[in-house]
Amino acid sequence: MPTALSILELSKSYETKTKDRMDAIGSITFDVNEGEFVSVVGPSGCGKTTLLKIIAGLLEPSKGAISFFGVSQNNAMKNIGIVFQSPLLMPWRNALENVLLPIELLHKDKTKYLERAHDLIKLVGLAGFEEAFPQELSGGMQHRVAIARALMHDPDILLMDEPLAALDEITREQMEIDLLRVWEDTKKTILLVTHNIAEAVLMSNKVVILSSRPAIVKKELYINLHGKRGLETRGDQTYVAYCQEVRHSLAL
Ligand SMILES: Nc1ncnc2c1ncn2[C@@H]1O[C@H](COP(=O)(O)OP(=O)(O)OP(=O)(O)O)[C@@H](O)[C@H]1O
Numbered sequence: 001m002p003t004a005l006s007i008l009e010l011s012k013s014y015e016t017k018t019k020d021r022m023d024a025i026g027s028i029t030f031d032v033n034e035g036e037f038v039s040v041v042g043p044s045g046c047g048k049t050t051l052l053k054i055i056a057g058l059l060e061p062s063k064g065a066i067s068f069f070g071v072s073q074n075n076a077m078k079n080i081g082i083v084f085q086s087p088l089l090m091p092w093r094n095a096l097e098n099v100l101l102p103i104e105l106l107h108k109d110k111t112k113y114l115e116r117a118h119d120l121i122k123l124v125g126l127a128g129f130e131e132a133f134p135q136e137l138s139g140g141m142q143h144r145v146a147i148a149r150a151l152m153h154d155p156d157i158l159l160m161d162e163p164l165a166a167l168d169e170i171t172r173e174q175m176e177i178d179l180l181r182v183w184e185d186t187k188k189t190i191l192l193v194t195h196n197i198a199e200a201v202l203m204s205n206k207v208v209i210l211s212s213r214p215a216i217v218k219k220e221l222y223i224n225l226h227g228k229r230g231l232e233t234r235g236d237q238t239y240v241a242y243c244q245e246v247r248h249s250l251a252l
């Protein structure tokens with residue numbers, strides 16, 4: 001599998017109000033292969049959102065390099081879809097119009113993408129809600145719209161920053177299964193940032209474990225679960241052992 005995303009010795013320090021530097025990311029190096037689902041786990045405030053913003057080109061790194069398919073980061077917009085922690089839908093647009101937003105931002109002809117928008121809405125389980133406005137949708141449904149929107153311009157890589165963290169546990173577990181299905185159906189390369197260990201292990205080929213701030217990579221753990229991942233996976237002994245291993249690494 002070719003390398004879809006390569007992060008090399010990335011570091012970031014912010015300038016604070018008092019003009020001091022605040023190190024958010026120490027040094028992070030890891031690769032994500034094409035078609036892989038990789039999760040990055042780390043304690044709150046360790047620099048996960050900072051990392052995702054740098055990968056998306058929304059923030060400059062202090063040092064280090066990012067490359068996509070061997071080419072250094074440029075015009076990331078067309079390569080990347082992003083799902084943030086809050087769905088960030090436009091309240092005056094219905095679900096379909098929200099999903100079509102990236103097409104408008106890229107100045108493409110919307111009518112040519114209507115069918116794809118409908119397909120994506122179906123893929124995330126929202127068929128029949130195309131005309132609904134965000135305030136008429138539950139939190140979980142709004143996140144589904146945000147996921148469909150992030151896939152609209154057919155990005156090579158989907159970046160997700162704790163997209164399910166605000167959801168109740170029942171909805172979250174269902175969304176995890178649905179996201180796995182989206183991954184299987186689209187074969188996208190996915191990088192998910194989360195502080196939920198169970199979620200990271202359930203969904204990923206690889207879990208990258210970060211230290212507390214300034215983040216460094218403590219461990220890369222490959223997850224080999226036999227069979228199809230689903231609701232039953234949580235009871236699987238191998239799965240439970242992986243979760244323990246991640247917990248252990250985080251605590252070290
Ligand atoms: N724009 C900014 N200016 C200064 N400091 C910042 C800025 N953004 C984030 N930070 C600091 O950088 C550190 C890392 O923040 P970041 O949001 O990347 O953490 P995180 O791992 O995503 O946390 P969480 O799990 O709570 O979302 C924090 O200490 C935060 O206060």
Ligand SMILES: [Mg+2]
Pocket residue numbers: 048049050161
């Ligand atoms: Mg964050």
